[in-house]
Amino acid sequence: MQMPIINDIPTFNLKVVLRETGIKPDTIRAWERRYGLPEPERTAGKHRLYSQRDIEMIKWLMARQDEGLSISRAVDLWRSLEAESRDPLSDSVYQIASASPQPMVEFSVGAALDEIRQSWIDTCLVFDEAQAEAILSHAFALYPAEVVCTEVLQKGISQIGQSWFQGTTSVQQEHFATALATRKLNTLISASPSPHHQQKIIVACPPKEDHTFSALLITLMMRQRGWPVVYLGANVPIAELQKTITNVQASLLVLPAQQLHTAATLSELASSLYHKIPIAYGGRIFNLLPDIRSRIPGYFIGSNLSHIGPTLEHLITQTSPNPLIQPASAEYQTTLMRFRDQKAAIEAHIWDKLGSNGIARQHLVIANEHLTQDIEAALVLGDIYLLGNEIKWIEELLANYGLPQIGLIHFLHAYHNAVLQILGQHNQIIATWFEQALSTVN
Numbered sequence: 001m002q003m004p005i006i007n008d009i010p011t012f013n014l015k016v017v018l019r020e021t022g023i024k025p026d027t028i029r030a031w032e033r034r035y036g037l038p039e040p041e042r043t044a045g046k047h048r049l050y051s052q053r054d055i056e057m058i059k060w061l062m063a064r065q066d067e068g069l070s071i072s073r074a075v076d077l078w079r080s081l082e083a084e085s086r087d088p089l090s091d092s093v094y095q096i097a098s099a100s101p102q103p104m105v106e107f108s109v110g111a112a113l114d115e116i117r118q119s120w121i122d123t124c125l126v127f128d129e130a131q132a133e134a135i136l137s138h139a140f141a142l143y144p145a146e147v148v149c150t151e152v153l154q155k156g157i158s159q160i161g162q163s164w165f166q167g168t169t170s171v172q173q174e175h176f177a178t179a180l181a182t183r184k185l186n187t188l189i190s191a192s193p194s195p196h197h198q199q200k201i202i203v204a205c206p207p208k209e210d211h212t213f214s215a216l217l218i219t220l221m222m223r224q225r226g227w228p229v230v231y232l233g234a235n236v237p238i239a240e241l242q243k244t245i246t247n248v249q250a251s252l253l254v255l256p257a258q259q260l261h262t263a264a265t266l267s268e269l270a271s272s273l274y275h276k277i278p279i280a281y282g283g284r285i286f287n288l289l290p291d292i293r294s295r296i297p298g299y300f301i302g303s304n305l306s307h308i309g310p311t312l313e314h315l316i317t318q319t320s321p322n323p324l325i326q327p328a329s330a331e332y333q334t335t336l337m338r339f340r341d342q343k344a345a346i347e348a349h350i351w352d353k354l355g356s357n358g359i360a361r362q363h364l365v366i367a368n369e370h371l372t373q374d375i376e377a378a379l380v381l382g383d384i385y386l387l388g389n390e391i392k393w394i395e396e397l398l399a400n401y402g403l404p405q406i407g408l409i410h411f412l413h414a415y416h417n418a419v420l421q422i423l424g425q426h427n428q429i430i431a432t433w434f435e436q437a438l439s440t441v442n
Helices: 014-021 025-035 052-066 071-083 113-125 129-142 145-165 171-190 213-224 238-248 260-272 284-288 290-295 305-317 330-354 361-381 384-400 405-426 428-441
Strands: 201-204 229-233 252-256 279-282
Touching (some): 025 052, 071 171, 113 145, 113 171, 129 171, 145 171, 145 213, 145 305, 201 238, 213 229, 238 260, 252 260, 260 279, 260 284, 260 361, 279 305, 330 361, 330 428, 361 384, 361 405
């Protein structure tokens, strides 16, 4: 049943509110000062005036405390529901379990985060949006927003993504879960309080990086700490980013990257901005391959995003220049230039060798795209053996698309031959890696 609209016209003084709710005057003043709830109007004489909705809000928050929530978590839940255009005072909104056609998974106050995360994953895999949202609402009531975002959402979509590479979940399931998690972050960002710091932060994904979840999570965490954040999204071109830094007059640039080839674009981007702005970076690939960190002219923000707030605040307020990097050798730089010039010729050579070998065209396209961009990235970063982990990734990816290992071996042999033929005297770095890689998959 639709609940009647509660009057939000400022009418009642503090004495009426205290009588109607039983709250102590010091408590309500502390709530207003710390959490911005309620938000009474002021008379010309600076006396507070509350609406009937303010009174019902106070009762609602007190009821959540009676159920075991801290006031900060109760406020977070209220703001989360409002940000989703759902009235917290409606029983049909708060009692999510009763509105769901299926029984809701209930969690105790001490529920383990891995239990909540697995329940959320399970509901995403069966495309049950209502149940997934309900689980998150309960999680946000039990834990701080940053904890839920990192331990449930971030780890949850990472687990689903890994399952897709292994062929146990579909791309549709992965996209569904990612869309839900991204929408939740956008909702929380929209509900963040107004910034009270002056220095601005730009958060952007480097060129060719399309995974935006980490960038959104960083944006949320810093906005909740009162910092003005300009979020630019995925695949930001170098030239556009340079203009934005100037226009915004930002004090810090944060660049998350998840893949080897986007770590390389990040490195080139950071090098072009080395003297213009402090740069922070992080992401999956820097946790998998820590040696890459010495190739990035910026500050590594750590492997755990839950600690990012104090780290970035320190970078904003300190004045040290970006760290020096270990440049690629002259041999690597020469090989990189030659490889970039001859990528099209290498691809054509591979097509000539494998076009009639029974390997499906879509498999060749996928394999060539990923290996080429990763070879180029390893050359940019000055270490061809960074490809060690990526060959396993490509193998899993192609297996997910139905390409047997023998097909991968044929492809690697064809690519190796193309490198020898096309690059001539500049083939040594890449050819040596191929010889070792082929010895492990044959």
